[in-house]
Amino acid sequence: NAGVTQTPKFQVLKTGQSMTLQCAQDMNHNSMYWYRQDPGMGLRLIYYSASEGTTDKGEVPNGYNVSRLNKREFSLRLESAAPSQTSVYFCASIGQGARNYGYTFGSGTRLTIV
């Protein structure tokens, strides 16, 4: 099925460990995004990639890095996990043009740092 696929769905890390969250879309979208969702805070943009080969910081980039591996894949890396990074992470992509504008979201990664 066409859409955005995130892996893993759940992960528990120890403080200081590293990991990479994977995201892939098969809709030929140019733009991809990483958000974190915390209770009462809504969705906050971490990083985005407007096109293959480009990445930019969002609202809350500290402690994260990203890689736009190709047009399909956009990964999020935590180099040294901290308890404050416990959150639900969503990847999204945007369709081209006004009529297709709007996010398609992945199902999320629930990440717990202990």
Next chain:
Amino acid sequence: AQSVTQPDIHITVSEGASLELRCNYSYGATPYLFWYVQSPGQGLQLLLKYFSGDTLVQGIKGFEAEFKRSQSSFNLRKPSVHWSDAAEYFCAVGAEAGTALIFGKGTTLSVSS
């Protein structure tokens, strides 16, 4: 810069009653406006969007929203709520096609029997 306010953090509605969730935006020009729904433990699903034309927009699951430029609002409505509508609802605004959306902090809807 654009912003979105959802004034109600939590709303409880009786099953079968009507629903209106409020959304106010701040943006100088005509924005792109969206409503998303998130069921517990799930991702976000697009309910409807407005980008031009008719200010009353129909979406999935029987929802509709009306864009009111004079009030900078894009309120979501449903005539008769079902228990399965219990979820979190997010309003979002976009400045131009292809750019990042800005989300409100969400409204949690509970449905009582």
